[in-house]
Amino acid sequence: MVEGFRPADLREALEFRSQHPSIPIAGGTDLMVQKARGFALKPDFDKPLLFIGHLPDLQQIIVENRQVHIGAGVLLSDLIKSDKIPAVFKEAISLMASPPSRNIATIGGNICNASPAGDTLPYLYAVDAILVLKSSQAERKIPVGVFITNPGKTDLASDEILTEIIIPDKKFGVSYYRKVGTRKGMSLSKASFTGLADIENSNVTDIRIAFGSVAPTIVRSRKIEASIIRKPVSEIKTAVPEIVKKYAPLIRPIDDARSSAAYRKKVSLRLLEDFLRNLAS
Amino acid sequence: MKDSISKPIPRVDAPAKISGEAKYIGDIRFKNQLFAKTVRSSRAKAGIVSIVKPELPEGYFIVDKDDIPGINRMRTVVSDQPIFAEEEVNYIGQPILLVVGPEREMIYDIISKIKIKYRDETPIFNLDEAEEKGAVFTEYSYSKGKPEAAFQDGLKIIEDEYHTGLQEHVYLEPQGMAAEYRDNTMFIYGSMQCPFYAEGALKDVLGWGSDRIRVIQSITGGAFGGKEEFPSLTACQVAVASLKTGHPVMMIYDRDEDIICTTKRHPSIVCYKAGLDRKNQVIALAIDIKFDAGAYSGISPVVLQRGMFSATGVYNFPHLSVRGRNFMTNNVPSGAYRGFGAPQTIFSMEMLMHNLAIKLGIDPLDYKIRHLLERGEPTCTGGKIWDEVKLPEIIEKVTAMSDYRRKIQSNGKYKGVGVALFLHGCGFTGNGEQLIKGKIILKKNGGTVILKVSSVEMGQGAETCLRKIVAHTLLLPMEKVTCETIDTGLIPDSGPTVASRTTMIVGGLLRQASLELKDRWNESDNIEVSRVYRHPDYLRWDNDTFHGDAYPTYSWGANVAEVEIDPITCEIDVKKVSAVYDVGTPIDETTLTGQMQGGIVQGIGWATVEVMNPSKGKLKQHNLTDYKIPTSMDIPEIACEFIENPYEFGPFGAKCAGELPFVGAAPAIAAAVSNALSVPIKNIPITPEYLMELDKHED
Amino acid sequence: MKIEFVLNEKKQVIQVDPVSRLLDILREDFELTSVKEGCGEGECGACVVLMDGKAVNSCLIPAGNIEGRHILTLEGFCKTERYKIIEESFLKAGSVQCGFCTPGIVMSTESLLRENPQPNDNEIRDALSGNLCRCTGYNMIFEGIKLAAERGKGLW
Incomplete structure (x- = not known):
């Protein structure tokens, strides 16, 4: 016993x-x-x-x-x-x-x-x-x-x-969360995306980006975030492909019973892109 | 003045289920009972070299092939699966032996010490490999008109191919069976659809007559075909165990085990060669159907037959050839599942018509309407559509309910609407009903009537509907009409609870018997009336050539599905399903609506979230965490209506209903997704992963 | 481990392995078989009971976690006025087919209505999202719950 x-x-x-x-x-x-x-x-x-x-x-x-x-x-x-x-x-x-x-x-x-x-x-x-x-x-x-x-x-x-x-104890000016699950109710994440940002005077003053389910642990890069901070939002729009490209190698998902590596990667980068574009608009 | 038969009444089985008093097999305890757990093959194909068993503590037993007094095969359409493996195993999960004893913990401990040595052989894992190796269990074909000549005649030829996946039943109550050998008789209790199937299997395995076998159905927590032939296997296993140990033996599956080793819906590939004339009408069609039957043939030949006889859906093609093959693989055996082969071929047919229409620039619904079967026309097997076909009315209603015509024009990208038209052949396929000759008994006992049938309540509402048919005919209150316990020792064999035959066939017999009883009511206090099924004599069927009336009549339906696709994730959101059905006369509108709602949602699951992939014969999704069925959050609004079209030989005009709703949902959703993304959909389940590959809009 | 808890309004003291599942304690030791095992991994909700008034999966709860708690199963709940309302509403709406998921759904309904006597459609969907049903397709269960909320106004 x-x-x-x-x-x-x-x-x-x-x-x-x-x-x-x-x-x-x-x-x-x-x-x-x-x-x-x-x-x-x-x-x-x-x-x-x-x-x-x-x-x-x-x-x-x-x-x-x-x-x-x-x-x-x-x-x-x-x-x-x-x-x-x-x-x-x-x-x-x-x-x-x-x-x-x-x-x-x-x-x-x-x-x-x-x-x-x-x-x-x-x-x-x-x-x-x-x-x-x-x-x-x-x-x-x-x-x-x-x-x-x-x-x-x-x-x-x-x-x-x-x-x-x-x-x-802080509320970000922009917060974005998407869970891509196996279904809508009681689902497990195939991929998830969290994006937080503060924008002051049309400049990005803080940004946090985290990806779930696409690597052995949660993916976050301070280096890439730092490269975005202090940029005017107007510049973000044109920088989107470049930022996405920087994140791409960090997204290293697997194939399993719930989804495929290819889907997880693509959907994660699309969510990032969506977050960044929304930031700019 | 009496109410219409369709007016809803409360279900007779519901109060005990709501209060939790209803006892399922896992809730029952026998005195001195033992538990059984199955040891299964871990190999997809192998010889068994040796089995090393540990020394067993007192009161524990191992039960295997050597304990079977009769034949070590499970009786079904093709009796090829051993009850316990002999020299070889052919799928992962195949039962080899049982460990039986008083404590579950100790049973697990013993199992962990059993060592099985295998000699691996080369398995076959999918239809392509099976076709290449010629691993065919069954091959059938039939034709109509002059397909070969027609194809030579300058038609435009279009070829296409469609795939459907495995599906697990996920009845909420896992499989469970108990055996109690006493008084020289084997008593079997369990969750099942077909007590007389189990009885037949027990006769072979025990080598006894039916006088020493009693099969008693316990309250059955969902089945959907998954408790059609499979329980025959577990019934035989626990029977042999009870015989050997002298104790009652109880075997309840846990969910993982249930998913790993029970039958599934056949995966399919359907290939078409369509010949179109100058008006783009399909006048010749060659259909090649391939089902993965898994490791044993079992019930698969009949599943294939229904798939083949439903292969043209609601359409009339003058020249037709249909070939069907069941392939042998080393996957878990496929078996009965709601719709029984027809959902696969009708999905493919509907999508072929949809995709052809899109290719030709014609509205899919208009294109389908141009090919509709009408009354008096030949069925695909050269029988006749004897009864009125109310499809035009059904289509009108469903398009009005859903505003289909406007939406197909105006929907933007990522929003889609799709329509599916379908039928279901009522009752057994071919000469099945004539072979089985279902029998029922009605017994008047003073002011009450007992109805003796082998049709079981498994959630679908059979008990309520059958009692209602009798009570309504005899003008008795429901509580005066009861059902005899489902116990093969007490009831006649009115056939299995399958093929949507319960209301129409068994209910039809009860209706006739009730009418006789009504006439003779004042004769005495004890009257027994019985009926044996007789096929309507205008129906013809040749089982060697597959020519004639494959079914006595058909139920019909149309679904319109509306979906939205997430442009980023490609997730499908099914927003609404509108459904109209002709099932003759509804026997109880609420019970019937329950069948329709539930069938549609199972169809939605099959079409979208229910992904099941074997990898080298092992299921990757083997629990409810990974194998997803729709939850309360996943289902759309469902609007469901009925069109009355009474059938002469059905009780109060009722036809078949339970399987029909499953058939239409998947093709309607697939058509809607196709509409939303402007891509042809040819495979289900339609996963976001699959759509992401198709949707190249910005990558 | 010695555990004291309240089961269906009655105080119980049991000697039990602390990892035993609440589900098995209820079914095996107390013969409360309305509590069903449908998956054993918190996915199906057939084993849902109330713990301190909230729906929980009893298959996921080790005995060590029920000390001092109030556990309510359908056997206890079915004696109440609120149960009667749910029963008649489920009967009327055709919320029940095979019945194996039903006890869990009744308990989830009670948990929902205790917290939110007039739930909207989305709240009902969320409250039932841990109770799988393979027969009904859910819509007729939603109807049953709406009917219960309506008929039982003031009871919750």
Whole structure:
């Protein structure tokens, strides 16, 4: 029998985590499927489970110092309802799975699952979200793009728990999100595109571009973004083909059960193009 | 004054389903029951060299080919699939043995220790390879007029080819079967369409007579053809397991297993050579139909026949030759699925006509209308259209409902509208009904009537409709008319619940028997009336030459689909489907509308999101995460209407209905997509990936 | 692991493997078979029950996550006035065919109407997007839910 531990608070959770090899589990919507074995059977975990979904410390959404601190245990359905979460991020979340899954799935779980198709990720990459990782001894803060190392792989240490996600409390002047899914309801991303920008006095003052499901991890290039910033929007229009060309080598999707590499690449670049053209108009 | 038969009544099976009290096979427990799990081939084609089995804990068993007392083949049209593999395996997922015991966990543990050694052989993975190697299970052909001479006669020749893909049924309740051997009798309980098919298969496998076999249907959570012949296999497996262990044995599939190993809709390729005269009328047509039957022939010959006999759709071509072949591959066997071969050939036919019209610069609907079958004209198999064809009325109605004529003119790019016309042959194909001679019994018991039939309720509303036919005839309230339990020991064989035959054929027999019972009502408190099917005597069919009336009559329909294509992603948004059907007289408008709505949405799935590709015999989409069926977010507004056209031999004039709506949706959507993008569509599913390749607008 | 939770308004204390699925606890231990297993991976919604009043996929919930929660299955819900309204509306609208998806859909309907007693078409579609139905094509289920919202005005 696989053991499990249900701590009363975060301190107890971190204590357990420091002493036992364990699998932190919050909502369980990914883990329970990954470890499922069949009709009427328990899933098969190789380590004890550490239940953290219920911990009060992980449930809050707090705005302070122009930052939004989101507890890792906040449910996707609660994010959608919160007035502290930017609309474009809520749009992405509302297209994830379905209500009966969003009512148990957490933002921390989606991040730690580290799927290239994880739909909270492109926005978090785009806004340089910072993750707070705690152990019984220490706390560290790292950018989401550093935390996720490969498909399904993260930098989470065996004694750590992801407790908080910090995003800027900021609304971009232009925000664009498109999920290209396998169908409209309950779909998985074949590709997704997040574009954020600020425009002041007809100049691009900030731009963030992130692609989901088209490489081992989310694709974002600060270098290309920097080359766009400070350009007048009137110049963007003519620069579109050149920008698209710069992104093309970064988009490295695969063929799988859901789509083809060729489609994913083409559709990602078309969405980029659409975003840039809209920016200019 | 009594209500019309079409006036809706509440479904008799619905209350227990809404409250959750309805027990499906997986909800039932037998005393001392054991569970069974199947060990399957991991190879597409291989010899089995050895099977190393671990030592079994007490109370656990392995059940395989050596435990079969009778014949190790599943009885169906072609009884070629073993119940348990013998020396060879021919598809990934083929059953080899069962592990049976009291705890599921331990069963999985035992399975993980079974080692099977294979000797791989060269498999065949698709129709092209199969054709090249001549791997043909069945080949049929028929012709009408003088096609060869006609093609020599200076016609303009156009050739074309169409493809359709695999489709999984995704009945929400996975396959489940239980066996209980007691009192010298084998009791089988499970989710199924055809209890007497299972009984026949059990007779072969057990080597017993039907007096020692009872097949009892449990509440069946959807089937769509997927529980037509397949449950015969699981019934035989659990029966043998119960016989060996002396315990009741329960086997419930989980979804992955169900998708991997159960039958699917046949993938098809249909090739045409059309000969057009100077007025661009198709006067000669050669059709070559290829179905991928998978690893075993099974029920496929009859699927191919329906595909062939429906191959000209609603049109009349004076000179016709049709060839059909079922190919053997090492894919999971194909089988029955709503429409039974006809959706494939009618999709292809509709798109051929659509694409020809576009090529000729003619409106597709006008071009189709120029070729329509009319009453009195010969069917493709040289039979006769005996009954009135109300297609012109149907077309008028559906075009008015959808504003088709205006939209086809005015729609801009990325917005499309398309029309499909179609029919479905009612009841069994060819001489099927004469062979099976369906029988029903009505029994008066005081003030109540019991109806004994083998037609099952599987979600389609059969119980409500059949009881309604009897109650309406006898002027009894519904609760006074009940159905005998579907138990082969208690009911006559009125045939399987397939081929949209339940209402028209079985309901027709019940109607006749009810009329007799009505006349004799005052004779006594206990009256039994029975009926055996008799084919209307004006119908002719030669099963050797495929000449004559392939079906007693036809139901008809027209669909108009409206779509929008996303210019960036090429995703298809089906906005609306308008549908008009002639199914004779609707027996219950709500139940019937349910069939139409559901059939259209399954058709939308087949045409768009339901992608299933085997890669080297292994399905890439083997769970509901990857194999997508439409959700509540994916479906359009559907407007559905009926045109009355009573059929003399159907109860209250009813004809076939359940499969018909599936047939029309895919070609209507494909035509609409073609209209939106100005490209010919020749394959389904129409994925955004496929459209992206076709749509070169800016790349 | 010892778990205390409330099931259909009744407090329960069970000794259970913490990874056991809520679905199996309900079906196997409590014989609440209205809760169906259609896929075991959160895709079909046949196993939907309410947890603290919200629709959830019981196949995805490990026992360790039900401590202190209120679980409502159709066996508990079917005794209520609101259930009766849903039942008669589904009957009238022809929302049911094979019935295997129906218990999950009834629970999703209750979850929706608790949060939003007068949902519009899009809200109904979204609320049902986790409940697959292969028979009806959904439109007649939408009708049933609209009818329930109408007939049950004031109950939610």
